Amino acid sequence: MQKPVTMRYNFHTHCKYDDGMEPLEAYVLSAIDKGIASLGFSCHQPLPFDNSWSLPKKDYAEYLAEVRRLKEEYRGQIEIYLGLETDYIPGYSDRFHEMIEDAGLDYVIGSVHLVMKPGSTDSADLLSIDGPREDFIRGIEMLYEGNTRSAVEAYYDQQREMVATQRPHVIGHLDKINMQNKGELFNEQARWYKDAVNYLLDTIAAQGTVVELNTRGVYTGKTSVYFPEREVVEKCFARGIPMMVSTDAHHPDQVDEHFDEATDLLKDVGYREVQTPFFRLSLA
Secondary structure, three states, X not given: OEEOOOOEEEOOEOOOOOOOOOOHHHHHHHHHHOOEEEEEEEEEOOOOOOOOOOOOHHHHHHHHHHHHHHHHHOOOOXXXXXXXXXXXXOOOOOOHHHHHHHHOOOEEEEEOOEEEOOOOOOHHHEEEOOOOHHHHHHHHXXXXXXXXXXXXXXXXXXXXXXXXXXXXXXXXXXXXXXXHOOOOOOOOXXXXXXXXXXXXXXXXXXXXXXXXXXXXXXXXXXXOOOEOOHHHHXXXXXXXXXXXXXXXXXXXXXOOOOHHHHHHHHHHHOOOEEEOOOOEEEOO
16 A cells, blocks of 8 residues: 655654653654654563563563554554564574464564574573673673674574564664674674675565664664665665664654654665555655
8 A cells, every 4th residue: 555755654662561761652642743644562572581671471461452542542643553573582582473463463573682692592692782882792702702703693694584484574673783883893894794684685585574774773872874774775775675764762752763864865775665564655
């Protein structure tokens, strides 16, 4: 279905149930105020080990019910969608299609925040790519004997396995590991790095999966580029991979952060439409 050219949307949204900051309804009201026509909630799915950022299992049913309540209450004012950001962790994550069916989800964003050491299924062997940089560096020393290349390749291999086996609707911030790099830990222009990215993109293209252009790193000041960076966006365009913009909002004020700027980047690369899990939007 083709949507009007002026329509704004956001399908990557976190709230008080996971590592977001406010109740769900606050995001809905902010989105309406900002002229957003479609809003998707995507809490981090419950995980079977302690952490500070995913949706606790005890709150899962309440989260699902609250999104459904808001769908009905604000029908006619905004389209609301029920989703999860599903972390793919070999040996730990539930199968994505089972989560979708069991909970009646509208969509899932498949992401990798925790990299399992190849050959292991022990949660002690997980490398976080989204926490403090010193923890990331320490994890590479402990789990990969200081071999940063091996850790980065494992990150991209895990995403490729996720795409091939789980087939999420959207791929979340696919090169976010670069947030930890700052040009010091590995060379993003090295052949091995480009090969890792290209292999992942080839797998995504074969599945026809949507890739998000995630703006969060820029507006929070953690990076100077979106996820993925422009060079990867250009590779997506060359492969015919559909893309959409996501703000990865953790506060109601962030539901449209850098939406227009990221949309302009897609247009500049050559995209003439974006593809969400539910509709296409012309950029011409």
